[in-house]
Every structure is written in structure tokens, then in C-alpha cells.
Amino acid sequence: MDDYLRSDARVIEALDRAWDRSRESIQSRFERLRGRAFLLLQCAVAAGVAWWVARDVLGHTAPFFAPIVAVVCLGMSYGQRLRRVFEVAVGVAVGVFTADVFVHVAGSGPWQIGAVVLVSMSFAVLLDGGPVLITQAAVQGIVIAALVASPGQAFTRWTDALIGGAIALIAATVVPQAPLRRPRVAAARVARTISELLRRAASSAEDGDVEAAAEVLASARATDSLLRELRTAADEGLSVISSSPFSRHHATGVRKMADLVEPLDRAMRSTRVLVRRVTVTVARGEPLPPGYRELLDDLADATDVIGRSLAENASPTVGRTPLLRVAAETGEVPRTASLATETVLAQIRSVVVDLLQVTGLDVDDAIAALPPERPRD
Numbered sequence: 001m002d003d004y005l006r007s008d009a010r011v012i013e014a015l016d017r018a019w020d021r022s023r024e025s026i027q028s029r030f031e032r033l034r035g036r037a038f039l040l041l042q043c044a045v046a047a048g049v050a051w052w053v054a055r056d057v058l059g060h061t062a063p064f065f066a067p068i069v070a071v072v073c074l075g076m077s078y079g080q081r082l083r084r085v086f087e088v089a090v091g092v093a094v095g096v097f098t099a100d101v102f103v104h105v106a107g108s109g110p111w112q113i114g115a116v117v118l119v120s121m122s123f124a125v126l127l128d129g130g131p132v133l134i135t136q137a138a139v140q141g142i143v144i145a146a147l148v149a150s151p152g153q154a155f156t157r158w159t160d161a162l163i164g165g166a167i168a169l170i171a172a173t174v175v176p177q178a179p180l181r182r183p184r185v186a187a188a189r190v191a192r193t194i195s196e197l198l199r200r201a202a203s204s205a206e207d208g209d210v211e212a213a214a215e216v217l218a219s220a221r222a223t224d225s226l227l228r229e230l231r232t233a234a235d236e237g238l239s240v241i242s243s244s245p246f247s248r249h250h251a252t253g254v255r256k257m258a259d260l261v262e263p264l265d266r267a268m269r270s271t272r273v274l275v276r277r278v279t280v281t282v283a284r285g286e287p288l289p290p291g292y293r294e295l296l297d298d299l300a301d302a303t304d305v306i307g308r309s310l311a312e313n314a315s316p317t318v319g320r321t322p323l324l325r326v327a328a329e330t331g332e333v334p335r336t337a338s339l340a341t342e343t344v345l346a347q348i349r350s351v352v353v354d355l356l357q358v359t360g361l362d363v364d365d366a367i368a369a370l371p372p373e374r375p376r377d
Contacts, residue, residue: 091136
């Protein structure tokens with residue numbers, strides 16, 4: 001009976017975990033949809049306007065290239081939109097020209113389509129085009145050769161592509177505040193995650209809980225997505241301020257956040273190493289001295305200050321003073337004879353240096369802020 005109850009409890013626990021994961025997955029999907037809502041609406045409106053201009057204003061028949069180019073140029077990110085417009089326009093021109101020549105000379109068929117793809121992509125490569133240009137040259141060539149082989153409309157089709165690109169350029173200047181805020185939000189999330197990892201590592205060391213320490217290490221190793229989001233957000237923010245005249249007054253703030261990407265990346269990676277050192281110490285059954293655990297907690301508190309400042313649109317320099325206090329404490333804590341615990345102290349000092357750079361110090365000043373370590377007893 002007891003075995004049955006234990007088995008039943010395990011099944012219920014597994015179902016609960018599966019439900020929690022599915023609920024989190026559904027929530028994350030809707031959050032992603034909400035975050036992309038403006039881009040989706042922008043693409044839809046641009047496609048409709050491009051079709052209207054090409055067909056109703058200029059009188060083109062079935063100008064499907066116009067909405068296609070508008071949507072491809074805008075894409076699902078704010079980054080590199082000007083380059084996408086150029087590459088799509090040139091790619092369409094190359095594909096349309098190549099396909100029209102082949103259809104006029106050799107007709108339409110399997111080998112002609114293959115030849116159109118080969119020649120179009122080769123031309124695009126010779127033009128030193130990026131992936132978008134090369135792909136568009138091939139795709140548009142296929143469309144012309146297979147579906148609308150009508151050599152007399154080559155100029156009209158290319159004009160439709162220009163209309164789509166022009167509409168995309170105009171739409172690209174209208175950008176919500178979200179991509180301008182996103183770098184700061186992503187930076188604050190990274191700082192808060194560092195703080196959480198430090199605090200959890202200190203707690204697992206205090207309790208001597210190997211399982212908890214391993215869970216912290218697993219969480220630390222799963223932070224690559226946060227760093228990718230931070231880098232992507234910074235790149236998109238820089239692209240927005242360079243392409244939209246209505247966002248230029250945000251340029252200083254966005255560039256400051258972009259400058260934090262590298263120091264935050266280093267701080268997160270140093271924190272991973274620190275968490276691994278703590279996990280090794282706990283797994284070996286070596287107690288971490290109270291002073292070292294207090295350093296971890298104090299460092300977490302200082303990182304919290306940085307995270308809050310970023311979330312509140314303030315300067316991360318406010319975190320420098322508590323970090324300097326932690327730096328001073330690393331030179332005062334009693335040393336131990338254990339190599340494992342000493343590597344924890346050394347890595348704490350490394351994280352302090354990285355976080356001081358987040359507050360605006362250069363690497364030399366950050367290193368100079370660390371006092372000499374106390375001699376071993």
C-alpha cells in the first residue's frame with residue numbers, strides 16, 4: 001500500500017511539473033506575441049498600403065511584388081532595416097532581369113528555372129550581396145520564370161518592388177518606445193539574475209546543500225539566452241536610432257546601454273565560474289567560511305543596486321559605492337588553508353572587478369580598487 005501511494009505521489013508530482021512547464025510555455029508564447037504585435041501590425045499595414053499605391057494609384061495589374069517587398073524589408077526585427085531595403089530591392093531587380101531574359105530567349109521550364117536560380121544567385125554574389133539579397137534574387141527569379149513569365153512587364157514589376165521598399169522605409173521611421181527601452185530592461189534583467197545567483201550560491205553554501213548548489217549551477221549555465229537577448233536588444237536599439245529621425249533624442253541613452261553589453265557579459269560569465277567554485281566546495285563537504293558567505297550576500301546586494309538603477313532609468317554608477325565596500329572586505333576576510341575555498345575568494349574578487357566596470361570604471365581602475373588579500377594565518 002505504501003509503495004502504491006509513493007508511486008501515485010510521484011505520478012502526481014510529474015503531472016504537476018508538466019502542467020507548470022506547459023503553462024509557462026503558453027505564457028511565454030503569448031508574451032512573445034504581445035512583444036511582436038507592433039511589428040506584425042506594421043507589416044500588415046505596409047503590405048496593404050504598398051498594394052494600394054501600386055494598383056490603385058499607379059494602375060499596375062496584380063502588383064504582388066509591392067506588398068512582398070514591403071513585408072520582407074520590414075521583417076520581424078528593428079535591426080538592419082535600411083540594409084534589408086537595399087538588399088531586397090537589388091535582389092528583386094537581379095532576379096526579375098535574369099528571369100525575364102531567360103523567359104524571352106528560352107521559354108519557361110525546369111532547366112530554365114534552374115538556370116535562372118544559378119545565374120541570379122551568381123550575380124548577387126558578384127555584387128557582394130548578403131544572404132537576403134542572394135535569396136531574393138533566386139526567389140523572385142523563380143516567381144517570374146514559373147508563374148508570371150511576361151517579359152513586357154519587367155519594368156513594372158521592378159517598380160512594384162521599389163514601391164514596396166519605399167513604403168517599408170517610411171514605415172521603418174515609425175517605431176514604438178519598446179525597442180528603445182528594451183536594452184535597459186534586458187540589462188536590468190541580467191543584473192538581477194547575477195544577484196539572484198550569488199544569493200542562492202551563498203544559501204546553498206551555508207546549508208551545505210549539494211542538490212541546491214547543483215540547481216544554482218544549472219541556472220547559471222542557462223543564462224546564455226539572457227545575454228543573447230541583451231545583445232540583440234542593444235543592436236536593435238542602435239539600428240532604430242540610426243534609421244528613425246523621431247528617435248534621435250534617445251541616442252545617448254541607447255548607446256550607454258549598448259556600452260554595458262560587454263561588461264555585463266563578462267560579469268555574468270565570471271558569476272558562472274564563481275557558482276561552479278561554490279558548488280565544488282559544497283560537493284566536497286568543505287564548509288565555506290562565514291566571511292566568504294557574507295561577501296557573496298553583500299555582492300548580491302550591490303548588484304541589486306545596479307539592477308534597480310537600470311530598471312528605473314538611472315545611472316548604474318550608484319552601485320559603485322557598495323561594490324567598493326565589497327572590494328575592501330575581500331582584503332579583510334580571514335584566509336583558509338583550503339584551495340577550494342580560496343578559489344571562491346579569488347573569483348569573488350574577479351566578479352567585483354567586472355561589476356565595477358558596469359558602473360563605469362575602466363579595467364585598470366577596477367583592478368586598482370581591490371586591496372591586497374590578507375595573508376594566510
